[in-house]
Amino acid sequence: AASSQALASAGAESTRRVPERFTRFDAHPGYQQLVMMRQGAKQLGLIDPFFKVHDGLAGATSMIDGQSCINFASYNYLGYSGDPRVIQAACDAASHYGTSVSASRVVSGERPIHGELEQAIASTYGVEDAVVFVSGHATNVSTLGYLLGPKDLVLHDEYIHNSSLVGAQLSGAKRMSFSHNDPDALDALLSRHRHQFERVLVVIEGLYSMDGDIPDLPRFVELKQRHQAWLMVDEAHSFGVMGDTGLGLREHFAVDPTDVDIWMGTMSKTLSGCGGYIAGNKALVETLRHFAPGFLYSVGMPAQVAAPSLKILELMPQETERVVQLQAISRYFLAQAQARGMDTGHSIGSAVVPVIVGSSPLAAHLSHALLEQNINVQPILYPAVPEKSARLRFFLSCEHTKAHIDQTLDALALLLANAKG
Numbered sequence: 001a002a003s004s005q006a007l008a009s010a011g012a013e014s015t016r017r018v019p020e021r022f023t024r025f026d027a028h029p030g031y032q033q034l035v036m037m038r039q040g041a042k043q044l045g046l047i048d049p050f051f052k053v054h055d056g057l058a059g060a061t062s063m064i065d066g067q068s069c070i071n072f073a074s075y076n077y078l079g080y081s082g083d084p085r086v087i088q089a090a091c092d093a094a095s096h097y098g099t100s101v102s103a104s105r106v107v108s109g110e111r112p113i114h115g116e117l118e119q120a121i122a123s124t125y126g127v128e129d130a131v132v133f134v135s136g137h138a139t140n141v142s143t144l145g146y147l148l149g150p151k152d153l154v155l156h157d158e159y160i161h162n163s164s165l166v167g168a169q170l171s172g173a174k175r176m177s178f179s180h181n182d183p184d185a186l187d188a189l190l191s192r193h194r195h196q197f198e199r200v201l202v203v204i205e206g207l208y209s210m211d212g213d214i215p216d217l218p219r220f221v222e223l224k225q226r227h228q229a230w231l232m233v234d235e236a237h238s239f240g241v242m243g244d245t246g247l248g249l250r251e252h253f254a255v256d257p258t259d260v261d262i263w264m265g266t267m268s269k270t271l272s273g274c275g276g277y278i279a280g281n282k283a284l285v286e287t288l289r290h291f292a293p294g295f296l297y298s299v300g301m302p303a304q305v306a307a308p309s310l311k312i313l314e315l316m317p318q319e320t321e322r323v324v325q326l327q328a329i330s331r332y333f334l335a336q337a338q339a340r341g342m343d344t345g346h347s348i349g350s351a352v353v354p355v356i357v358g359s360s361p362l363a364a365h366l367s368h369a370l371l372e373q374n375i376n377v378q379p380i381l382y383p384a385v386p387e388k389s390a391r392l393r394f395f396l397s398c399e400h401t402k403a404h405i406d407q408t409l410d411a412l413a414l415l416l417a418n419a420k421g
């Protein structure tokens, strides 16, 4: 009798009405936010600036809605994404290996090209080993998520990418941020908290993708050594961009590559593919290769995705003029924007230059008006950045010309003057 009573009450529980907001996707806070954003854009007469469809190659120019546009919204920094040699490498790899390795690398998905790519990354960095993941985002999530635990501490720049934040949260470690590019603030946190934790990981980026500025790497190295912490540098945007030959932040600052414990980068920018890597010492890389969930429980990188990055690592040392050109055209952009009185924040003029306009509606309006003149640049709106620093964010490529830049900045200057007047 007792058990039939229990069953009856369980039945009553399951038929009790759950509020609709917990059962409907259109009541989800994310969907509600989307509806509000769309309404706001409609009221302002703006098109949705997201999910614009590009056809063909997204380089310094790109086809959008059948129009050839000058394009500042793709991170094809060294212009390799459309290079015939790189495309051929992808085609050859697909012909040889097929289009999927059809398993995790741990269980029969391993192919020679994986080791070749990882060796090329390790030797490019001058460290012992490297491992590649199928997604840049997953690389950070999995690496931070696996390496750290509840007794550990993650200290990160306040502008760190979402993937590192999510990884830190997943790890269960205590997480604190320090003000952007401020080693003194990090020093204070380390002095106060280092001894309360087991492992401490400091996470910074090589080139910040919203602001186009870089950290003072030698100071971060000095701090991590003094406080016995690990240092991780996310080179998603700095590899191929910083340093005389594009070798990244270590070349720019001439630091010993082994002074950084974890070098992270992505294949989606300079390396014109997809995926991420961790480069460092053997013990780190072997551990990740055997236990990082985003590696272990995910399919191996398809050969046609690995091959372009491998090819580019081979081409880069022979074609350093691309890096020189990217740096020169980026500096030109910065100087020309500043000469027109634009607020470029802290950008150092290396591949990423924001023009801060101070309000999300204005940034969205400017992006829209530029697109009408066949110039594509992404607005960065609140909450991605604080409202007062809403901006247009320009990605440069070595294939941009001075004419592209003059035309764009003249058009933007006029629009800004009209918006003020």
Ligand code: PMP
Binding pocket: 135, 136, 137, 138, 140, 161, 163, 205, 209, 234, 236, 237, 266, 267, 268, 274, 275, 276
């Ligand atoms: N780190 C940084 C700094 C990034 O900007 C990004 C994305 N652009 C990622 C990691 C994730 O890389 P991916 O887009 O290749 O997954």
